[in-house]
Amino acid sequence: TGACEGYLVEEQRTNLLTYSEQFDNAAWGKSGTCVVSANAISAPDGTVSADMISNCAGYSNRLSKAAAVTISGGGTYTFSVYVRSSGNGSEAVLQLATSGGTYKTVSVAKSLAQEWTRLDLQIATNSDNTGLFAIIYGGSGTSGLYIWGAQLEAGAFPTSYIPTTASQVTRAADLAVMTGTNFSNWFRADEGTFVVDYRCDHIGGQWVPSAWYLDSGGANRFGHSIPNTNKNVNYDSLTAGVPTAYLAYGNAADNVKSAFAYRQNDMAASTFGAAVISDTSTTVPSVNSMTIGGRMSGAQLNGHIRSLRYYPKRLTNTELQTLTQE
16 A cells, blocks of 8 residues: 555565566566566556566466475475456466475466455475476456566565565565664663554564564563464563563454563563553563564564654553553
8 A cells, every 4th residue: 555554574585586577588488378568567666567468368378487496394485476457357376386296276366456466375395396386377368467576485474575687585684673872872771661563464483573672692681572373462581591570461463552561570561451461570681782573583573563662661550551552
């Protein structure tokens, strides 16, 4: 929609497909009567770089690409592409296939609306597979389908689009870290309150993702955490590597408003205005840095942080509930 959703935080990913926008390139095979018209319409990024495929009736007429992928130990791969109807009843079918014989074909859209939609599908592979193929079928007869932004990545869900040309491209993990006086100038060690509004899209295989976390190199730390088996809201605290507090909410939701307050022997949290849970027998760890959207070891949120506020005081339980109401 173009609306601002906040600070996007994602794990590292690589687009394994080359020429991700140039479907007229020889790297993409055209079978049968399939035709590609380059730069036919404005793409989702506003540039006139989206192509149109037409005359691709039936599975024997297709646009395909063999990705040079070596699969070590197996895993799950996700193929995605942006599509838009030309207004002639276009439909799209995506297919993934491996050289080891595993394949998956999914009809993901019929009578697509005349607006951009990102389609994706996943396939689990075995360790003996050494190649992965991504195939797009589009249109029926002379009808056309606009396409843009093809991506193949190792992972069980799609991340934001990574453009490529002649080679694969890797996007580094998003990690915003505050240290030194950038941290100490505002942080109060004896008491304070954090209030966060975020959306967690995927937890994947990440080790305990986080919206915000404070630490001093690992031994002393505390902050927000999400179990990598669900989207529950938790807060934990460790001093000298020993757990000292654990506040757990059983609210597994994509969109979250949550507050956490700390003071010696007085840690408390509220999510969506619910009753406060607390720990009255814990110390406040000594910390010297803050990571937004992850932890010191990574574990990106894979979502958007809409707002993150800090109050240099331990707000009351009533205030924690008020600030997190929907």
